[in-house]
Amino acid sequence: xxxxGPDGMLSHEMLTVHKSVLGRMAYYLHAARIFGTxxxxxxxxxxxxxxxxxxxxxxxxxxxxxxxxDLGGLFSKLTxxxxxxxxxxxxxxxxxxxxxxxxxxxxxxxxxxxxxLNPFLQFANVSSFVxxxxxxxxxxxxxxxxxIGRIPMAVSLLPNALRILIPQ
Numbered sequence: 001x002x003x004x005g006p007d008g009m010l011s012h013e014m015l016t017v018h019k020s021v022l023g024r025m026a027y028y029l030h031a032a033r034i035f036g037t038x039x040x041x042x043x044x045x046x047x048x049x050x051x052x053x054x055x056x057x058x059x060x061x062x063x064x065x066x067x068x069x070d071l072g073g074l075f076s077k078l079t080x081x082x083x084x085x086x087x088x089x090x091x092x093x094x095x096x097x098x099x100x101x102x103x104x105x106x107x108x109x110x111x112x113x114x115x116x117l118n119p120f121l122q123f124a125n126v127s128s129f130v131x132x133x134x135x136x137x138x139x140x141x142x143x144x145x146x147x148i149g150r151i152p153m154a155v156s157l158l159p160n161a162l163r164i165l166i167p168q
Contacts, residue, residue: 001144004131004151005040005062005095006031006103008140011147040099043139043151044132050089050125058122061099062106063131065090065155090157092129094122128156 010031042059049056095102102120109118131141131151138150 001064001066002142002155003062003064003093004043004139004141004153005060006034006038006099007062007064008142008147008150009034009038009040011142011145012140014147035103040103041135041137041139042097043134045094046130046132047092047094047124047126048128050127053127056124058094059097059134060094060131061097061102062093062095063129064093065126065129066093087125088157088159089125089127090129090155092122092124092126094124096120096122128154130154 013034014026040061042061044057045060045063046055046057048054095106097120102118105118106121109115109121115121115123131139131153133139133151138152141148141151141153
């Protein structure tokens, strides 16, 4: 999983939290605080369709690439439940602006099982995507729940590759 927007901000905020004390509850509490008190600016996303290779550019307040069917816990119903680590593509979950509508509707439509009725939500199977800032304070970016930095960023799959990052 990798993404920019609210999940990137949550990963950044969790850098200073002792997750071991509260476990998953720490994520839930910080997510609720962030979603209730922060604004999420739009940014530009370029999606490369996995089948056709065509690129679509749009604005988003959140983008997540997943290769799992379940994000777990309170977030478990936010995917289409079709993702798999064995897929050769990325399933992207994209939320369009404004965030104050699209974020709550994403949770509501997910928990009610009616993603198709959410006009701010888009799912796509892509080979890669890129994110670029549209504001002075670019959104945060995370990969596998770890804060990476701020966008711009590019995400793609490398078949049969394993890269290990080791601090100096």
